[in-house]
Amino acid sequence: MSKRVTIAAISVAAAGLAAAALIVPGVASGNARNIDGSGLGATRTATPLVALLSGANEVPPADPDGSGAAAVTVDLDAGEVCYDVSYKDIGTVVAGHIHQAVAGQNGPIVVPFTALPGANHGCELVADATLLAHILATPADFYVNIHTTDFGTGAIRGQLSTGPAPAGPVHFLATPLRSYDSRVGAGVLKPNETRTISLQTGKTLAGATELAVPPGATGAIVNLTVTETVEGGFVKLYSAAVVEPATSTINWSESGQNLAANTSVAVDANGAVKITGGVHDTQVVLDVVGYYF
Secondary structure (H helix, E strand, O other): OOOOOOOOOOOHHHHHHHHHHOOOOOOOOOOOOOOOOOOOOOOOOOOOEEEEEEHHHOOOOOOOOOEEEEEEEEEOOOOEEEEEEEEEOOOOEEEEEEEEOOOOOOOOEEEEOOOOOOOOEEEEEOOOHHHHHHHHHOHHHEEEEEEEOOOOOOOEEEEOEEOOOEEOOEEEEEEEEEEEEOOOOOOOEOOOOEEEEEOOEEEOOOOOEEEOOOOOOOEEEEEEEEEOOOOOEEEEEEEOOOOOOOOOOEEEOOOOOOEEEEEEEEOOOOOEEEEEEOOOOEEEEEEEEEEEO
16 A cells, blocks of 8 residues: 555535535634725635745844744725734744835835734725735735844745635635645544644645645635544544534545545634544545635
């Protein structure tokens, strides 16, 4: 039996069936979709501008351990920018902004994130319509910058880019991204064991890390694979924001099986889910196909 489970090719039709099944009541929503702001032209299907943040992107390089992500929507009609950001392994956050400059250069603040550091999401009114049009037309000319007490000029940074276009509320990634593989590091999922997994980033087949589920997303479309199974068993996949459900997500009947299920799952405010093992051991792989925004 092959030890390798590759990233599966998922058809839009199959993923669309899974998309229709997702119900995420009570899960914290993000402002980047602009439904909580004042923008009258905003919709749930707005295409976000996204950025993957790191200290290595700063000029000069800053926080070596810090990472994060951002999702931004621009409402030209209302003159409003809404945002969701997340970060980890950085010091005390004091501010966040959108700056104007291409990668490798520093530039001025053009949109402050006044909700930070008290909240990780908010909306800003911006009177300069030309600026907003520029952000939408050429997002790579702008970057999101998170500042901390240790790195006052910026701890982590990332250039904006246009995220996947919506198909209704669903945004399908250009290619599936591997967010979790228990065979790499964590090992076999044991019976009744629960693990918390971030779906925010994933790896391509070439090993590059890319943004998978941006801040502000309410759910993800994933390919859940079990492999190296032992006897019969099951795995539950669910939002890290809710209690363990009574029902399983995938089941197997014998040892040595490779089985996959395309499914939708709600995520918590940090893009995390949980998996809980059933009655026998298995290895678990999670590939992100798309997200709900």
